[in-house]
Amino acid sequence: MNLKQLALMLDLSQTTVSRALNGYPEVSEETRRRVADAAKRHGYRPNPSARRLATGKAGMIGYVMPAGGSVDIDPHFVEFLSGLGDYARAHELDLVLSPAEAGDEETTYRRVVANKQVDALYISAPRHADGRIVLAQQLGIPYIVHGRSEGLDFEYPFLDIDNEAAFHSATRLLLQLGHKRIALINGDETQTFAIFRERGVQRALAARELALPPSLVRSVAMTEENGYRATRSLLEQGEAPTAIVCSSLIMALGVVRAVRDLGLTIPRDLSLVAHDDVFPWLKPESFPVPLSTTRSSIRAAGQRIAERLAARISGLETGARGEIWPVDLVVRGSIGGARA
Amino acid sequence: MNLKQLALMLDLSQTTVSRALNGYPEVSEETRRRVADAAKRHGYRPNPSARRLATGKAGMIGYVMPAGGSVDIDPHFVEFLSGLGDYARAHELDLVLSPAEAGDEETTYRRVVANKQVDALYISAPRHADGRIVLAQQLGIPYIVHGRSEGLDFEYPFLDIDNEAAFHSATRLLLQLGHKRIALINGDETQTFAIFRERGVQRALAARELALPPSLVRSVAMTEENGYRATRSLLEQGEAPTAIVCSSLIMALGVVRAVRDLGLTIPRDLSLVAHDDVFPWLKPESFPVPLSTTRSSIRAAGQRIAERLAARISGLETGARGEIWPVDLVVRGSIGGARA
Numbered sequence: 064m065n066l067k068q069l070a071l072m073l074d075l076s077q078t079t080v081s082r083a084l085n086g087y088p089e090v091s092e093e094t095r096r097r098v099a100d101a102a103k104r105h106g107y108r109p110n111p112s113a114r115r116l117a118t119g120k121a122g123m124i125g126y127v128m129p130a131g132g133s134v135d136i137d138p139h140f141v142e143f144l145s146g147l148g149d150y151a152r153a154h155e156l157d158l159v160l161s162p163a164e165a166g167d168e169e170t171t172y173r174r175v176v177a178n179k180q181v182d183a184l185y186i187s188a189p190r191h192a193d194g195r196i197v198l199a200q201q202l203g204i205p206y207i208v209h210g211r212s213e214g215l216d217f218e219y220p221f222l223d224i225d226n227e228a229a230f231h232s233a234t235r236l237l238l239q240l241g242h243k244r245i246a247l248i249n250g251d252e253t254q255t256f257a258i259f260r261e262r263g264v265q266r267a268l269a270a271r272e273l274a275l276p277p278s279l280v281r282s283v284a285m286t287e288e289n290g291y292r293a294t295r296s297l298l299e300q301g302e303a304p305t306a307i308v309c310s311s312l313i314m315a316l317g318v319v320r321a322v323r324d325l326g327l328t329i330p331r332d333l334s335l336v337a338h339d340d341v342f343p344w345l346k347p348e349s350f351p352v353p354l355s356t357t358r359s360s361i362r363a364a365g366q367r368i369a370e371r372l373a374a375r376i377s378g379l380e381t382g383a384r385g386e387i388w389p390v391d392l393v394v395r396g397s398i399g400g401a402r403a
Numbered sequence: 404m405n406l407k408q409l410a411l412m413l414d415l416s417q418t419t420v421s422r423a424l425n426g427y428p429e430v431s432e433e434t435r436r437r438v439a440d441a442a443k444r445h446g447y448r449p450n451p452s453a454r455r456l457a458t459g460k461a462g463m464i465g466y467v468m469p470a471g472g473s474v475d476i477d478p479h480f481v482e483f484l485s486g487l488g489d490y491a492r493a494h495e496l497d498l499v500l501s502p503a504e505a506g507d508e509e510t511t512y513r514r515v516v517a518n519k520q521v522d523a524l525y526i527s528a529p530r531h532a533d534g535r536i537v538l539a540q541q542l543g544i545p546y547i548v549h550g551r552s553e554g555l556d557f558e559y560p561f562l563d564i565d566n567e568a569a570f571h572s573a574t575r576l577l578l579q580l581g582h583k584r585i586a587l588i589n590g591d592e593t594q595t596f597a598i599f600r601e602r603g604v605q606r607a608l609a610a611r612e613l614a615l616p617p618s619l620v621r622s623v624a625m626t627e628e629n630g631y632r633a634t635r636s637l638l639e640q641g642e643a644p645t646a647i648v649c650s651s652l653i654m655a656l657g658v659v660r661a662v663r664d665l666g667l668t669i670p671r672d673l674s675l676v677a678h679d680d681v682f683p684w685l686k687p688e689s690f691p692v693p694l695s696t697t698r699s700s701i702r703a704a705g706q707r708i709a710e711r712l713a714a715r716i717s718g719l720e721t722g723a724r725g726e727i728w729p730v731d732l733v734v735r736g737s738i739g740g741a742r743a
Contacts, residue, residue: 131492138684141475142476144480144500148500149470149502151502152502157499159499160484160488160500162497287685323691342478349628351660
């Protein structure tokens with residue numbers, strides 16, 4: 064059965080049937096249900112080109128991807144893609160990656176919108192007062208920001224995890240265990256997620272009238288090697304920390320290696336908590352000493368973002384809706400009481 | 404200066420100018436050069452929509468991406484994307500990811516080709532007699548296979564690394580160091596890369612009249628945890644291997660952890676070589692004992708595949724051209740002589 068036959072049978076126009084099947088708001092709930100039932104009963108599966116013709120949509124989500132010799136895409140992006148792909152697959156949406164010079168994405172944003180290549184945009188890794196959000200807002204295309212940007216004078220739709228609360232609770236737990244010199248090995252400090260994490264650590268320390276001196280903070284690209292170097296430099300300085308909070312599992316591999324090279328032991332000499340985006344390739348349980356983590360699945364975020372972008376494309380979601388997910392604190396063997 | 408002005412100035416049609424700038428074969432070399440010079444002199448930068456109109460191309464490369472709850476995308480895919488994006492950025496090409504149920508990609512292939520959504524397809528992780536290659540060939544769309552597929556009765560364009568030679572030379576080196584019981588921890592055995600790697604190990608062993616018994620082979624998803632489990636089971640059996648060749652750096656993390664848990668030392672008790680796709684997040688030099696590797700940059704492969712797909716789209720590359728890259732063998736501290 065094709066769209067024409069289904070429409071004839073229901074005595075509706077093809078456009079109405081197509082819109083009903085694609086969740087457009089102008090179709091009444093009753094019609095929507097009647098069409099869905101008939102489609103199911105007769106095994107009708109919408110043809111995407113017919114759908115595109117009827118709805119005027121490209122069926123595509125756009126992502127302007129920073130590229131160039133000096134850009135390294137974070138490996139967790141594959142998990143985000145898995146989640147997004149899982150939802151998109153069931154809804155016949157595609158994802159268009161448009162590579163652009165990092166920091167100079169404006170031309171590419173304008174091009175994909177002007178060419179009507181995509182119906183909505185995904186914006187990732189936002190910074191303070193991020194120009195890409197201003198641009199998407201001006202261009203009037205549906206979009207969702209993965210993360211947040213401070214310093215904008217308008218509200219915008221986003222999905223973020225509660226990075227500040229996550230690092231606050233990790234730090235508070237370390238304080239409760241008697242640690243006072245707590246270091247932070249963070250990601251790129253110009254990105255909001257890193258700013259929020261540092262704020263979480265600071266807030267927990269401030270509640271005990273403690274500070275986070277610059278000598279106990281490192282902001283680096285989140286590689287194993289940088290985790291190693293940061294840890295060596297932290298532990299080899301005068302007032303070495305007794306605990307480290309770290310922004311990535313891969314960096315934590317480097318922390319563990321540095322601790323071992325210095326002849327120290329986790330958690331006896333150093334307590335360690337790291338953020339875990341949930342990555343099937345490397346699990347915190349599989350560290351030499353199982354790793355305590357702040358945990359939030361980036362795959363689930365990908366799925367949810369695809370779902371919300373689809374809702375914005377069809378008009379079911381509108382306005383500047385923000386969604387902030389709580390983060391789990393998972394305690395394993397890598398933390399212990401501070402040495403006297 | 405726009406396309407019209409440039410064409411007027413050169414006394415050529417807009418179509419000819421556009422085709423000249425986009426490397427179409429029907430334009431003579433002399434005209435191509437004349438157009439390129441004028442465009443450069445007058446700072447003309449082609450507008451992609453005008454280009455698309457003139458050439459009838461979408462300006463998009465397609466990738467039908469396996470998705471679904473049980474699919475984990477290999478993290479090295481981000482490096483492939485970086486390479487592809489680096490070339491695509493400079494040539495205003497986009498990449499369309501069309502998620503499809505793993506193993507049931509045919510509908511999606513037919514859809515993206517029928518809708519003329521993409522000008523060419525990228526096919527990855529091929530298996531024996533891979534149906535996706537047969538389909539792309541039948542559909543008559545330009546494509547390139549990343550890797551190879553045996554058992555097809557036609558030639559096809561591909562880019563692959565020499566997996567067999569890589570694992571052959573790693574195994575031969577271990578044999579020269581006196582190892583006789585050499586184990587292989589491989590990836591998914593239904594994928595051609597894994598078949599070729601096992602063949603390389605077998606061929607090196609056969610040259611010494613040695614065999615690779617099933618008890619010394621593991622084929623698993625390439626996670627840290629699986630590397631750990633495979634190593635435990637290999638080393639805890641009767642005739643334990645004295646050397647391991649391993650298909651991924653992340654799995655090698657698990658090998659190292661298992662060796663340590665068993666109270667053994669690399670390379671004294673076990674020699675280890677792993678394949679390295681070159682991954683900025685985790686480097687073989689950064690292993691507790693620097694890791695010997697077979698090395699080939701997957702980012703460079705992404706770049707080259709984008710370049711060849713662009714050439715196929717514009718008709719500069721035709722036919723079933725195969726390209727096989729040699730793999731470096733990089734010796735570091737993780738291998739040593741076999742214990743007597």
